Amino acid sequence: xxxxxxxxGRLGDEFFTPGTSSFTEFLGAHRPELLPTRRPxxxxxxxxxxxxxxxxxxxALTYRDGVLVAGDRRATMGNLIAQRxxxxxxxxxxxxxxxxxxxxxxxxDMVKLFQVELTHFEKMEGxxxxxxxxxxxxxxxLRQNLGQAMQGLAVVPLLxxxxxxxxxxxxxxxxxxxxxGGTYEKAEFHAEGSGSPYARGALKKLYRPGMSRREAxxxxxxxxxxxxxxxSATGGPDLNRxxxxxxxxxxxxxxxxxxxxxxEQLTREMVEQRHSRPDGPNATP
Numbered sequence: 001x002x003x004x005x006x007x008x009g010r011l012g013d014e015f016f017t018p019g020t021s022s023f024t025e026f027l028g029a030h031r032p033e034l035l036p037t038r039r040p041x042x043x044x045x046x047x048x049x050x051x052x053x054x055x056x057x058x059x060a061l062t063y064r065d066g067v068l069v070a071g072d073r074r075a076t077m078g079n080l081i082a083q084r085x086x087x088x089x090x091x092x093x094x095x096x097x098x099x100x101x102x103x104x105x106x107x108x109d110m111v112k113l114f115q116v117e118l119t120h121f122e123k124m125e126g127x128x129x130x131x132x133x134x135x136x137x138x139x140x141x142l143r144q145n146l147g148q149a150m151q152g153l154a155v156v157p158l159l160x161x162x163x164x165x166x167x168x169x170x171x172x173x174x175x176x177x178x179x180x181g182g183t184y185e186k187a188e189f190h191a192e193g194s195g196s197p198y199a200r201g202a203l204k205k206l207y208r209p210g211m212s213r214r215e216a217x218x219x220x221x222x223x224x225x226x227x228x229x230x231x232s233a234t235g236g237p238d239l240n241r242x243x244x245x246x247x248x249x250x251x252x253x254x255x256x257x258x259x260x261x262x263x264e265q266l267t268r269e270m271v272e273q274r275h276s277r278p279d280g281p282n283a284t285p
Contacts, residue, residue, distance in 0.1 A: 050078025052153070055107065056193025057227045057234045058088050058099035059200075060160040060174045060186075061207060063216035066251035067160045067172030069097045070220040072195070072228065073243055074235025075104050084238060089246045091255040093118045096134055096161040097248055101193030106148065107155045110141055117141075131161045135175040135183050143181035154179045158192045162250045169210075172250070195227030195234035202226040205283045214266070217247050217258065221270045222280050237267045 058071040071088035074081060082104075089099040090111050098114060100107040117137055122128045129137070138159055145155060159175040166173070174186045189207050191199035202223035211219065221237075224245050228236035237244050244267045247258040258266075273281065 050080070053077055053082035053086075053104040054102060054233065055086050055088050055104045056101045057191060057195035057199055057224065057231065058101055058158050058193055059189065059191035059196070059203065059220060059223055060099070060158055061189035061203060061211075061216055061220060062172035062174065062187075063211040063213060063249075064169075065172075065213060066162045066249060067174060068213070068216045068220055069099050069158070069160045069246075069248045069250070070217075070224060071099050071246045072224050072235045073238075073245065074233065076233045079232075081235075084235065084241065085243050087246065089248050089257075090115070091248075092134070092159075092161075093122075093128065094254040095128075095164070095250055096131065096159065097250055097255055098138070099158045099160075099192075100155060101158075101196075102155040103153045106145070106153050107157070110145070110155055110157070114138055114141065130165070131163045131173055134161065135159055135185075138175075139177060139181040139183045141181075142177055142179065146180055149179040156192050158190065160250060162252065162254075164252070171252075191223065191227075193227075193234070195224075195231035198230045199223040199227040202280065206281065208284055213249060216249075217263075217266050218270055220247060221245060221267055225270065225274065226280060237271065239268070239271070 053075040054077070055075045056072065058069070060067055060069045069089050073085050073088070075083040075086045086104065089097060092098045092115055096118070098111055100111060114137070118129060118134065138157060142155065142157070156179065157177055161173055163171050163173050174190050176184050176186055176190050176192060188209070189200070189203040191203065203219060206219040206222055224234070225236055227234040242264065244260070244263045247263050249256050249258070
């Protein structure tokens with residue numbers, strides 16, 4: 001952030017005045033023009049639906065060791081593919097991840113601000129936020145973005161984390177949000193984005209408690225395949241370009257993105273299964 005300073009180059013008084021542990025509130029008080037939630041258009045003006053890249057689909061599901069977060073890689077502008085290798089799943093801190101659907105540029109800026117928000121709080125308070133508090137902070141950012149959402153620039157995040165305060169086996173948690181900041185904790189699994197109805201339908205069929213990491217990853221890949229099969233804005237795995245979905249897990253050991261090699265191996269296994277069963281596997285009894 002470009003800081004206010006005196007003529008001799010020293011930081012301004014605002015940096016030495018005790019105040020909030022929220023970096024977003026600090027920025028809003030002293031440099032509001034740097035917030036990604038500022039309105040880009042005059043009142044009554046909306047962004048054309050096909051003028052900016054939009055990203056879908058993301059999902060999360062709990063499993064035996066924590067929670068898995070996945071996303072396809074496509075961004076679209078109307079009927080055009082704007083990007084084939086978009087990163088939609090990001091670590092927020094050591095035990096939290098945030099994925100997004102919606103307006104790509106705004107979503108990326110919001111994710112970066114959220115990452116700084118969590119780091120700033122921990123440095124100021126000497127302890128990390130609780131997972132509930134993280135969900136509340138992200139909800140507040142969405143409320144600040146309401147003006148842009150009403151102008152057609154909506155961001156719909158998905159928050160997942162490993163909660164060390166919960167009992168063993170219940171530490172993976174998932175939160176969804178609406179465009180006005182409403183927060184909803186989801187049990188077991190959830191998906192967001194234009195392909196989410198199909199992804200949730202697949203997970204409803206394939207999910208079962210106590211899945212291994214491998215089983216959870218394959219279920220996520222199957223769900224993203226179903227989403228891409230019915231939603232043109234969701235991209236399936238691109239075997240020729242070797243572009244595969246993002247798979248990340250959050251466990252007691254922290255955030256980990258599955259390697260390209262492991263993701264490719266699981267994806268090719270899933271695609272091979274689809275050759276013999278185009279509609280996907282049946283539900284586990």
